[in-house]
Amino acid sequence: MPVETNLLSGILKGDRTVLSRAITCVESSSPADQATSEKLLNNILPQTGQSIRIAITGTPGAGKSTLIDKLGVYLINKGYRIAVLAIDPSSAKSGGSILGDKTRMENLSRMDNAFIRPSPSLGMAGGVAGKTREVILLCEAAGFDIIIVETMGVGQGELAVHNMVDFFLLLQIAGGGDELQGMKKGIVELADAIVFNKADGDNIKNTEAALKQIKMALHYLSTSRANEVPVLKCSALENKGVEQIWERIKKHIDNQKADKEFDKKRARQNREWMMNLLKNQIIDLLFSDKEVEKKINTLEQSVLENKILPAHAAKEIITVFKERKNKR
Numbered sequence: 001m002p003v004e005t006n007l008l009s010g011i012l013k014g015d016r017t018v019l020s021r022a023i024t025c026v027e028s029s030s031p032a033d034q035a036t037s038e039k040l041l042n043n044i045l046p047q048t049g050q051s052i053r054i055a056i057t058g059t060p061g062a063g064k065s066t067l068i069d070k071l072g073v074y075l076i077n078k079g080y081r082i083a084v085l086a087i088d089p090s091s092a093k094s095g096g097s098i099l100g101d102k103t104r105m106e107n108l109s110r111m112d113n114a115f116i117r118p119s120p121s122l123g124m125a126g127g128v129a130g131k132t133r134e135v136i137l138l139c140e141a142a143g144f145d146i147i148i149v150e151t152m153g154v155g156q157g158e159l160a161v162h163n164m165v166d167f168f169l170l171l172q173i174a175g176g177g178d179e180l181q182g183m184k185k186g187i188v189e190l191a192d193a194i195v196f197n198k199a200d201g202d203n204i205k206n207t208e209a210a211l212k213q214i215k216m217a218l219h220y221l222s223t224s225r226a227n228e229v230p231v232l233k234c235s236a237l238e239n240k241g242v243e244q245i246w247e248r249i250k251k252h253i254d255n256q257k258a259d260k261e262f263d264k265k266r267a268r269q270n271r272e273w274m275m276n277l278l279k280n281q282i283i284d285l286l287f288s289d290k291e292v293e294k295k296i297n298t299l300e301q302s303v304l305e306n307k308i309l310p311a312h313a314a315k316e317i318i319t320v321f322k323e324r325k326n327k328r
Helices: 003-012 016-027 031-047 064-077 132-141 185-190 201-221 242-258 261-288 290-304 310-327
Strands: 052-058 082-088 114-120 146-150 167-173 193-197 231-233
Touching (some): 003 016, 016 114, 052 064, 052 242, 064 082, 064 242, 082 132, 132 146, 193 201, 242 261, 290 310
Parallel strands (some): 052 167, 082 114, 082 146, 167 193
């Protein structure tokens, strides 16, 4: 029996051990594993797309893992099955990662209807792993109702994770002074909600002040009240405000479905996924030809030395590639 058939059978039964093996296979760079993964993903496709996909991002120390722990337990108690894809920063030197999120989600990790999968980012932009989209599909086929992607932190590439989820939650903490200055406009524009965590103890007053400041700023940034990003507060430590966060997520999803926007957004995300993969494969194709690779390296040096325009270099590379292709 083919490997992908065994994996498919286990995934459709909701076997978490088999799901973990399938994810390892999908994340592998081995040509054999890649071939198995492609067959497996094609077979599970009809069983995907039924979950709610949520991204939770924010600066390190904002309490993402603690919030996910409390939110996950709350949702499981409401009858949902939860998968958490926790992206860890990879070492630039060794490629290793901390992979410690299970220890920070103590309650959730002990529950039967939860699945927590740490994955190294391996240098991917946006705080996501290279195969996060594929892993989401595997989790959906395994019957998980809600997929939560925890990114490793706010960065310039957050559009990557925004383009694979239904709800993008930006988690912040107050008390650092001018909270507005610390929030990048691009990230705020992507957010479906901004949540200030750690609204407890001596930080309650700071949180209330930050909420007022952010709400006022967003009011002037928004084109209409309907477009204003909701700003909430919570204390993941004290398990306060978690229910309100879920209610906001559910309301957002329900509104998108009512406006027929939910499926359209998923379709746009699939197209973006395809185009990104196509670009990557074209680059791989260029570098697979030794003569073209040599030309790329030569022109790259000229660009670095400001001897040639990047646009001209790119045209030359394509010209060489076409010539090589026609000779075959």
